[in-house]
Amino acid sequence: MKPVACQQCPLRERPAFQAGTPEQLAFIRDFRRGMRELEAGGSIVREGCAGSSLYTLFSGWAFRYKTLSDGRRQILNFLLPGDMIGLQREVWADSTHGVEALTAVQLCVFERDQLWTLYREQPELGYDLTWIAAHEEGLVDDNLLSVGRRSAIERVAMLLIHLYKRALSLGIGREGAVPLPITQQHVADALGLSLVHTHRCLRELARRGMYRIENGQLIVAQPEALARLADYLAQPLRSRPLL
Numbered sequence: 001m002k003p004v005a006c007q008q009c010p011l012r013e014r015p016a017f018q019a020g021t022p023e024q025l026a027f028i029r030d031f032r033r034g035m036r037e038l039e040a041g042g043s044i045v046r047e048g049c050a051g052s053s054l055y056t057l058f059s060g061w062a063f064r065y066k067t068l069s070d071g072r073r074q075i076l077n078f079l080l081p082g083d084m085i086g087l088q089r090e091v092w093a094d095s096t097h098g099v100e101a102l103t104a105v106q107l108c109v110f111e112r113d114q115l116w117t118l119y120r121e122q123p124e125l126g127y128d129l130t131w132i133a134a135h136e137e138g139l140v141d142d143n144l145l146s147v148g149r150r151s152a153i154e155r156v157a158m159l160l161i162h163l164y165k166r167a168l169s170l171g172i173g174r175e176g177a178v179p180l181p182i183t184q185q186h187v188a189d190a191l192g193l194s195l196v197h198t199h200r201c202l203r204e205l206a207r208r209g210m211y212r213i214e215n216g217q218l219i220v221a222q223p224e225a226l227a228r229l230a231d232y233l234a235q236p237l238r239s240r241p242l243l
C-alpha cells in the first residue's frame with residue numbers, strides 16, 4: 001500500500017490526537033519504514049518470537065493477549081487506531097505476548113533499533129512514548145480491577161461502556177452507536193468468564209434495555225445506567241501523542 005504522508009495523517013485531524021510540530025512530523029516520516037496491511041485474524045506480533053518492529057495502528061481493531069500451555073487465552077487489552085504496538089517488552093527480547101488483528105488493519109511500521117535516535121534527537125517524542133506506554137498500562141490496570149473485583153455482569157458492563165467511550169473519543173461511529181467487531185468469545189477471554197456466563201450477562205444487559213447489537217454496531221441506549229452499573233469513572237479527555 002502507498003504510505004500516508006505524516007503531515008496529512010487523517011488521525012492527526014481528530015481532536016483525540018496532538019498535531020505535532022513540523023520538526024516532529026519530519027522526524028516521524030523518516031523514522032517510519034512504511035505501512036503494512038493484514039486481514040482479520042492476522043498475527044501482528046507472534047507470542048514468543050523476536051521482532052524488530054514497532055507499529056502504530058492506523059486503522060482497524062486488534063487485541064493483545066497471552067496464552068497458557070493448554071491454549072487458554074487471556075486478552076490483555078483491545079487496540080484501536082492510534083495505539084502503539086510493541087512497547088511492552090525489552091528492546092531486543094522475544095515477545096511474551098501476541099497481538100492479533102480483530103478486523104482488517106493498516107499499520108505504520110517503525111524499526112525498534114532506531115529508538116535510540118528518537119530519544120537522542122527528539123526527547124519530547126521520547127517522553128510521548130513513555131506517556132503512551134503508561135496510558136496502556138492504565139488500561140490493563142482497569143481490566144485487572146474488573147477481573148479481580150467486579151461481578152460478572154459488572155465486568156461485561158464495564159467492557160461495553162469502556163469500548164463505547166474509547167471509540168467515541170476517536171471519532172469512530174456516532175453518539176449512541178459505534179462499531180463493535182468483537183465476539184462473545186473475545187468478551188469471555190478479556191474478562192475471565194466462561195462463554196456460557198458471558199452470554200447470560202450480555203443477555204441480561206440487553207433485557208434491561210442498556211444496549212443492543214445491530215449489524216456489527218454497539219448501540220448504547222442507556223449509557224449512564226451502564227456506567228453506573230460498571231462503576232465507570234470517565235477521565236477528563238486530553239489530546240494524545242501519536243507516532
